[in-house]
Amino acid sequence: MSLAKTIRPFFATVIAGVEIDNKLCAVTLKYYKRGKVFKTQTKEFKTILGELPAQATRFLKATRNRHPFTYITTLSNTMIQGAINTDRDSEFEKYGIKKDDIVRIGFDNQWSAYVSRVGIAETREKMLRVGVDFIISPFVILYHLAKATFQDSCKLYVLFQRSNITMIVTKLNEGVLFGSYYVLESEIDSKLKLAENSLSEDIDDIDELGVTDDIQKELSDIEKVDLDNQEDDDKLIEALKEDSTEESQENMQEKKDNLDDFSRVNMATKYIQSALNEFYSNAIYKSEFINEIVLFNPHDIPEETLQYIQETTLLEVKVMPCSVTEELAILGFESYKFFESKGKV
Numbered sequence: 001m002s003l004a005k006t007i008r009p010f011f012a013t014v015i016a017g018v019e020i021d022n023k024l025c026a027v028t029l030k031y032y033k034r035g036k037v038f039k040t041q042t043k044e045f046k047t048i049l050g051e052l053p054a055q056a057t058r059f060l061k062a063t064r065n066r067h068p069f070t071y072i073t074t075l076s077n078t079m080i081q082g083a084i085n086t087d088r089d090s091e092f093e094k095y096g097i098k099k100d101d102i103v104r105i106g107f108d109n110q111w112s113a114y115v116s117r118v119g120i121a122e123t124r125e126k127m128l129r130v131g132v133d134f135i136i137s138p139f140v141i142l143y144h145l146a147k148a149t150f151q152d153s154c155k156l157y158v159l160f161q162r163s164n165i166t167m168i169v170t171k172l173n174e175g176v177l178f179g180s181y182y183v184l185e186s187e188i189d190s191k192l193k194l195a196e197n198s199l200s201e202d203i204d205d206i207d208e209l210g211v212t213d214d215i216q217k218e219l220s221d222i223e224k225v226d227l228d229n230q231e232d233d234d235k236l237i238e239a240l241k242e243d244s245t246e247e248s249q250e251n252m253q254e255k256k257d258n259l260d261d262f263s264r265v266n267m268a269t270k271y272i273q274s275a276l277n278e279f280y281s282n283a284i285y286k287s288e289f290i291n292e293i294v295l296f297n298p299h300d301i302p303e304e305t306l307q308y309i310q311e312t313t314l315l316e317v318k319v320m321p322c323s324v325t326e327e328l329a330i331l332g333f334e335s336y337k338f339f340e341s342k343g344k345v
Contacts, residue, residue, distance in 0.1 A: 019328065108175055
């Protein structure tokens, strides 16, 4: 018996779900013993250009040092991926997919999720500093989130992340009838930068807003000003300027966040309309009338902002909270159990 098998019962199995976008890297750790979760831990780290940040790298390496049976799960985010209503290799070509260029997984002998081999290589490269054990399709995440709500009628399910939007159409006992994936980040970045620059020009230089002049005027209006205390007055001015600057920065960040949310919802709405048109008009799909959109909202975009989707599509929109890293950790454990049964972990 190998050393690993000898010591295995004494250690927990840790599954790390890692989600990275251009703003944050979120990590959820789930600790398992005897197949049951006994601890969950979540952390967030700021990212630069969507890369795995150094702090997250240190955190994951430290976790693996303490718990040698740690497995890392992340999301595929390549443009070349999807979900189709077949589980047969022979039918992939009619969807314009070369089966030798992809890795796929079939579900219930009904549908498949696929990811390009190039996309898998890109994801592994992104996670090179810590390694990655399981790469999960966003379509599998969305299906896992949605399956408890399947009904006899068709629904459009949407996973609305910061960097991308994943969509499936499904109904009870028929698997995924249609799948679509779009990248949001690159489409709206230029627009956001223009708007943010405009906001910055308005608030970056607090003196240009006349704050100093206003403070000086208020001080001059006070009776019996002691001119010998000019130094104290200067300190007061600087303190008030600092308060005003902090308040202005908070207002600017709130405006930027609101603009960011609206820009994403506006772009997502266009993609949702495009997906609906494709599903209805393309004869390759078993199109049926969709009566509702169920939107999973992992980053807490306000429902008032999301209401724009309902107003534009004229379909009822049901918003549900979720955690992508939580789902990654859960599905990562299922992947671990599968490979463990094959003796491959």
